[in-house]
Amino acid sequence: MSQSKRGNVWLAVTGIVQNNRNEWLVVKKTYGGLKGKWSFPAGFVEQGETIDEAIGREVFEETGINAKVEGVIGIRSGVINEVISDNMVIFTLRAETNEITVQTSELEDAAFIHPKDLIDHPDSSLLLVNFAKASFDYSLKKHDHFNPGDHFGYNVYHLFL
16 A cells, blocks of 8 residues: 555645636646646645635735635546545635746746636647636635634634534
């Protein structure tokens, strides 16, 4: 049985970061299955952070863009090689800054591109094309006021409804 540095249960985040021109923030990774393809900024949740903190951190680390979480629009879940549970929460975010700084250790490029231009782009990932073709009328919004009580010991508690 294979063992990754993350164990066999992965929790990752990704998101559609939209600017004021309705363009999406997309990146081209320098490694992995999405190498050289436009895809959404993404990464793994780290110990001691919530999923929404993780996507904000990943977007900023990869692109230098500050973005505010608006909601959750999906969850992707799969099993790799019958061993690794690979789970990803998909967010919508609003870009609060526009100047991109590419993290060259992981990315070859990053840009704001309109979704209609991504549909037929030969470098667009399959997930990106599917999202660009879809419409999202509803997302789960973040609520901070539903803490279930101090006896649980939560430092941070967010509920998406």
